[in-house]
Amino acid sequence: MPNKFRKSLIYWLILSPLALVILFPFAVMFVTAVRPRDELFVYPATWGFSEFRWENFTEMWVKTNFGGALFNSLYVSVTATVIALLLSIPAAYALSRYRFVGKSAYRTFLLMTQMMSPIVLVLGLFRLMMKFGLVNNHMSLILTYAAFNMAFTVWMLQSYFNSIPRELEEAAWMDGASHFTSLIRVFLPLAVPAMVVTAIFTFIN
Secondary structure: OOHHHHHHHHHHHHHHHHHHHHHHHHHHHHHHHOOOHHHOOOOOOOOOOOOOOOHHHHHHHHHOOHHHHHHHHHHHHHHHHHHHHHHHHHHHHHHHHOOOOOHHHHHHHHHHHHHOOHHHHHHHHHHHHHHOOOOOOHHHHHHHHHHHHHHHHHHHHHHHHOOOOHHHHHHHHHOOOOHHHHHHHHHHHHOHHHHHHHHHHHHHO
16 A cells, blocks of 8 residues: 555544544434424434435525525625725725825725724614615615724735836836826736635625
């Protein structure tokens, strides 16, 4: 038996108890999902069941309006992510490329906002949404999620923007491009990987 294969086998044997612990809740969830309803609360609990019911998923989808809830979640999350990115890209670019008074204080402020628990602001946010008539409205969630994620997106984007050589933009300026043109035609295409990764993390948040 090759030495490399023997080591891999030993590692898998060592890790297998941890893998079983991690997979156990998923196994319980799956077995519970495909049981008949009258066997859900039997005691003592068993792994067996009399009937394999895929119909449970269809019934759940219809009775709980899961499709509508899923659409609402996707709509809110995608829209909040797009808004957060659109507002964060100029801020991250300014932090990465320009020097201005209060820059370090602004960076510290962004970091401090990430340390604050969102639950502290719930009452104030509710009163604000009441004032603007956004209670029981998708837009209240979208604006709140976008605002809470902007500090994170600015930090993520700025870190990547710092790695893009300034000389590429300077070369475009020497060729006659404006600052806006170099941003759109040179800088942002290079920053696409960072924007995609940031969008994924923001969507998950």
